[in-house]
Amino acid sequence: MNKPPQSDRQVPQLVQGMKPFLAMEILEKAKELEAKGRHIIHLEIGEPDLETPACVREACIRALTDRRSQYTHSLGLLELREEICREYKARYNVDVTPNRVLVTSGTSPAMLLAFSVLCHPDDEVILSDPHYPCYPNFIRYVGARIRTVPVREEEGFQYSLGAVKEGLGEKTRAIVVNSPANPTGTVIPAETLKGLTELGPCVVSDEIYHGLVYEGETHSALEYAQDVFVLNGFSKLYAMTGWRLGYVIAPEPFMRSLQTLQQNFFISANSFVQWAALTALREARQEVEEMCEIYNERRSVLVAGLRKLGFGIEVEPTGAFYVLANAKKFCSDSLLFAFEILEHAGVGTTPGIDFGPNAEGYIRFTYANSRENIEEALERIRVFLESR
């Protein structure tokens, strides 16, 4: 029997419409150049270069040796969920009970489940422009629509409450907040976050970069309202990207549905990684502080270096490990420019257009790379710009 031909047309429209992640396209091109012998400095990928704390690695090995490698409760280990609640109490003085926490294999699955239980077909979700590029894909995947609210460079790319209010409609179901933010590295002011929770739609607060702040402080949406969804995970703060662990803290009435989805789609998050994450929360404070000091030093080097080269950084980024630099004086097409920087300077960066039309003309640099590499990258970009 002849099999029908495999073609793109067999892939549903919903999936075909999904845009590729341009940071990955740059990375793939960079790998091609590396395969040909070029030396590339990677400032495009939002992944800590630092090692996962030793106590976390050891806890994982212990869990495996002790054969703690079976399915866990679908919501996640009770001990871990209790520790997450303690963490939110200690950091933000908020009371969360473990029955409101669902542990997932990364923040990304938490996001998928959260939008799944929250959005009805044709509901609208408000996103800032620029935003983390995967958000629209999750939202469209569950049948909802995007409404973007442009945010301004001179306001640190943060929402203005007035602009969000103007964007509200009958169908607005949720407002996504990400602070410290990818791609801008800026932090939302407390009063703006509070104001967003008072507008009506549910706030979905992606707090994955919490803890990575170098000036001022971060606030959790849970400080201002209980009926919010908080997304968080271990990838960034604990340098655990490949371990795949995250969680969602949700309002009580959604928990049963979240749990049902988790049971059906994923059963539970990885058990030994959950034990390791418990140790991360309990014992890795010192290592995390040291990592923050390292990032902070690199941040100063990168911000000062980019400004010297002529990139615009109006509001200094104070969190995460990103700088979204204004490159309009050098380019109007950020994708082309990022490829040019890669080809001619041997430095990987992410084009602003990856994060929304409002970030066209900008380039995102990450400082999740060594100080030496950052300095070398800046020098290479200087030479490239001068020769251009």
Ligand SMILES: Cc1ncc(COP(=O)(O)O)c(C=O)c1O
């Ligand atoms: C804002 C934001 N949220 C979520 C994620 C995904 O995190 P995880 O590795 O936990 O799936 C990322 C990864 O870059 C991110 O930047």
